[in-house]
Amino acid sequence: MKFISLIILMISCVFAQEIDSVKQKELSDDDFVSIYADHYYLTQQYLSEPDTLLQKQDSLFQSKGISQDDFINVLKKYENDTEKYIQIWEKISTEIETRKKKYSQVEKKD
Numbered sequence: 001m002k003f004i005s006l007i008i009l010m011i012s013c014v015f016a017q018e019i020d021s022v023k024q025k026e027l028s029d030d031d032f033v034s035i036y037a038d039h040y041y042l043t044q045q046y047l048s049e050p051d052t053l054l055q056k057q058d059s060l061f062q063s064k065g066i067s068q069d070d071f072i073n074v075l076k077k078y079e080n081d082t083e084k085y086i087q088i089w090e091k092i093s094t095e096i097e098t099r100k101k102k103y104s105q106v107e108k109k110d
Helices: 002-015 029-046 050-063 068-079 082-109
Strands: none
Touching: 029 050, 029 068, 029 082, 050 068, 068 082
């Protein structure tokens, strides 16, 4: 499932608009990692419900004060810097694994 989520995100990047002349919102690495992990879990949860997924993604981005374009542009920035790209993906992987453990413990308690 992780692979499918990454493919979906990458496809959305391919179709994203180029950076406008308007300055895009900057995100810290930690903010980006957190938003990406949230996005990952939304994608996992609503993969079979595309309309709901889009609504949830819009809500996520709005709650963080960014647009989907801002998110995609930050991702592109990381992709253009191989060293930074590797570092950010390590952080994202760690965050996702941490959340998996946290969520699985919560489910076991129920």
